[in-house]
Amino acid sequence: MHRVQKLSILALTAMCALDGLDLFAITFAAPVIGREMAIGKAAIGLVLAAALAGMALGSLFLSPLADIYGRRRPLLFSLLMMIGGTLWTALAGNLFDLIGSRLITGLGVGTMAAVINPLAAEYANAKRRDISVAIVNLGLPAGAIVSGILAAWMIPLLGWRALFLVASGLGMVMLAIVLLWLPESIVGILSRGGPATQTRLNHLLNRCGQPASVAPDAIRPRARRRSIRLLLTPAELPATVAAAAIFFLFTLSLYYIQSWVPSLITGAGHTVSQAALAATAMSVSGVLGGSAFAFLVPRLGLKRVVIAAVTLTGLAIALFGVVPMDLPVLVAMSVLVGASTIGGMVNLYAILSRNFPPSARASGIGFVIGVGRFGSALGPALGGLLFSLGHERTMVSLVMAMPALLAAVLLLRIRQRDYA
Template identity: 90%
Template sequence: MNDGADSQDVLPAFWRTFLDAPMHRVQKLSILALTAMCALDGIDLFAITFAAPVIGREMGIGKAAIGLVLAAALAGMAVGSLFLSPLADIYGRRRPLLFSLLLMIGGTLWTAFAGSLLDLIASRLITGLGVGTMAAVINPLAAEYANAKRRDISVAIVNLGLPAGSIVSGILAAWMIPVMGWRALFLVASGLGMLMLAIVLLWLPESIVGIMSRGGPATQTRLNHLLKRCGQPAIAAVEAVRPLTQRRSVRLLLTPAELPTTVAAVAVFFFFTLSLYYIQSWVPSLITSAGHTVSQAALAGTSMSVSGVVGGSVFAFLVPRLGLKRVVIGAVTLTGVVIMLFGMVPTDLPVLVTMSVLVGASTIGGMVNLYAILSRNFPPLARASGIGFVIGVGRFGSAIGPALGGLLFSLGLERGTVSLVMAIPALLAAALLFRIREHDYA
């Protein structure tokens, strides 16, 4: 197919039938499996934050060294998203997904048996590579398993797995670390990774786009096997099946047709993650600096995670009624407003907890549906590359946000002023969303 020419009006008949038909049980279970994998991302990522204080005491390393350990995972995620995700547009979706799981399992096991700071940094870097690659692969898969009607909500549901995984990680850490030590937490995480690896190997199907991206003489056979599993009629021998890619998916992002979408998506994701990670990182510190206890700050943090799952679900279910773009603009704008309000409200604990709940609902509601926009706006043959590129650049925003907030506080600025400044990127992201032209790629 020509660049950008894979819109629904030129799709093969079997693909149009797949998109128009009700979702089969296999498709729904595949979405559920992807949600579990996204939750695994959350468990792997947040386990180290819960274990960090204990690791520091046991190994005798300071906060600066722990900061390097935490940063290693983020760096690995950026590299995985930017440089490994394009493999999914060349070799299909399942192979890079399996590779990402192997990286996560290996990295998490290494963390469990780490004996030095270097071990910790290297293991978290490997884990981050796996997480970054997986995040860029499961979003295209979610869009491609779903039918046209349920695509946006399927992508949003899959991404709700991340905050759900952070909640599970917190529960496991609170139970396991005092009783069995911090290493047990990472052994459990690696065990869950092995379970997901078995599910992908033995059951999870390749998507239509993944099969056609790989091409080869067995393409029609593999497509018919997938269609049969999903209750769809087989492809007739006379129906041509053309491969989607000539192994140049990354360059498609820079063609005149796709470059505006690529630049706009990168800017939106970067600005939004900058504001998001500022407020999510600084909420506990802002609450303790207002005179409340660490336990009370942890309560607010837990409330933020729970409300993120609930709020993300509510925003996702509003999409069919209000439209995807309107919902995302609303959630991103609400994030900017809530961050400003967090700096202005009184420091009473019930007020701060309420604001934390609003922070969780708006930030996660915006993020999970922003992934749906990304899945819709990149063509199938460059979908994983496009999402990976946007996520990879966005990781810089996730690193800059907390650091910039800390710099502003160190300059003597008050909570209200810093929050006002850090709300601006989210509002810029909302404004830029108006400029994104909505595509409807298959």
């Protein structure tokens, strides 16, 4: 790939890391915020849920803008929402401010997630497309790790508000990069249409070291309001529903285990610090394991790698419920869970990028991610309900492993699509 393409992928990875930093900062700051503002756990739960709700709404309802107005404009809009929401969080004085600011931040993150993945697929050449999408999405767990490091240093020294000021400052840097340098993709240029389409295409091709010539039939009118209708056609609806079901089932299992690992470890008599060690091991192994799975794709094929990672996720969650609760064993299991869950997730995004036609790619990915957000909210809640009904770790983990295994079965049965 040309240098411009590689740098564009790097910029998208940095934006995904910013998402991770932004999302996880509130989880680290929540205990301090609760004490400072004298709000209870139920209210903090509303603050955390507001971001998830915003992400779902952004993915479902704002992502189609990228199929109408090109990729860069919605990307800029999502960055502005994230910056504004994060600044509002830093200045929050009450519960209303916190809920409103996290909702706005979530809208930005949800929209960005649906735009970044099509852009990654469209910047890369056919040979590097899958690994490019996977690498971009590895930014999220990397950002979570950075968020934890910054929180451990900044919150005791400068207070929790400083963490969000830093996040908003980094967002402004990314906004400048997108505004001044990041190119539109070819699909984005075509979706915008207009008399300057040929000129914009030639300029992009020149930047990427390609011949500045495009066939006249490649320049088509703007796809305004057509992307959603395209997803509902008989040719596209089955693939859209199947992708949404797989994503929902996988995120249900994934967020159960990611949310409950610290509580399960402390519930077994280990300290909070030891639980944090296991959670950190899970995050680091997620980045490393996700990278390993991504680099296996050219050798084994995307679908095989995703099925292996999703199946391993289900098995790892089930094993977490039956292994002895000794700390070394739990840390080892956390490493396995982190590698398999992130390995599955980042490569599922690569499948999504192949699954939808270019003119409806952002809408399709946004819809699937939006449905997946409901799984991310339901997973921890369903686990909590099962524990509250008196079920033990073994039974709950076996039950919560089933959605991931069912997702693997669905992946086996569907035909892999490969839109350019």
